[in-house]
Amino acid sequence: MEQQLRELRALASRAENRRTETGIPRVAMVQGEIPEHRLAAVYDPMVNLILTGSKTMTVGDRTFHYDPATYFVMSIDLPAVGSVHPSARGEPYLAVSLTLDPIIVANLMADIPKRSGGGLYGSAFSVAPVTPELLDAWLRMMRLLEHPDEISALAPAYEREILFRVLQGPHGWMLRDIASPDTALSRISVAIDWIRRNFAQDIRVEALAEMVALSVSAFHRHFKAVTALSPLQYQKRIRLLHARSQLIAGQGNATSIAFSVGYESPNQFSREYARLFGLPPSRDLAEVTRNLRRSGNPSHQAVAL
Secondary structure (H helix, E strand, O other), X not given: OHHHHHHHHHHHOOOOOOOEEOOOOOEEEEEOOOOHHHHOEEEOXXXXXXXXXXXXXXXXXXXXXXXXXXXXXXXXXXXXXXXXXXXXXXXXXXXXXXEOOHXXXXXXXXXXXXXXXXXXXXXXXXXXXXXXXXXXXXXHHHHHHHOHHHHHHHHHHHHHHHHHHHHOOXXXXXXXXXXXXXXXXXXXXXXXXXXXXXXXXXXXXXXXHHHOOOOHHHHHHHHHXXXXXOHHHHHHHHHHHHHHHHHHOOOOOHHHHHHHOOOOOHHHHHHHHHHHHOOOHHHHHHHHHHHHHHHOOOOOOOOOO
């Protein structure tokens, strides 16, 4: 596998220290030291392969650490905070990702033998060691960077193979569940989509449970199992991530932004902001600005990769 990893690292080394699109549909890459605030984001469903360095990601009260030759599966939209680290030899963090398309997963599942799901209470994110077969599929996908005229013909086949290898692995049930309409994961995804689109509104858990045809108690259990957060905690994270993004982008002061994301009390907003990000809004903004000036990189765009 080391030879495969070396070639993958060489192909992905053209990435920048932000989400870098490859020209291959749904495939992106990132490299280098990434400011912490750009790793606090709502992460799209993806398969993320670490090539060099390591990454720590916290979702709710669960923290995962993953190293080279491991891959991270996230099957729903999740608010998370993370940090990346160079290798022991000082090589920069390097990773590639494939954003998941439920339609493609569903079409693939129609062509392979059916297997039982992972149960109603499985988490929608986890990490696993990569296999030689999965690495090989990734390698053929990334070689298309050298042959862009072949992308439209070959990338769909390589994407299916990457997904197939993940489906055969320990976290394959997560992919199966996002493409299956009657699983708890797919039902929770509907509620999550509503919360993301309406995060500034007050939410009623009873209404969300009714929306996805679950009892209130079952909805709570499934939501917490999948996201590591309660529905109200999930909404709060979404609000605070949006608020931080607006604050760093200069789209208002802390008070106006607090109201815009749904808070009725600026003091409560400041307390909860500090609890999540470690500093109250004004001090956090000053720290982020200072770090961006020091790095010479003015971007505040989230990486989410």
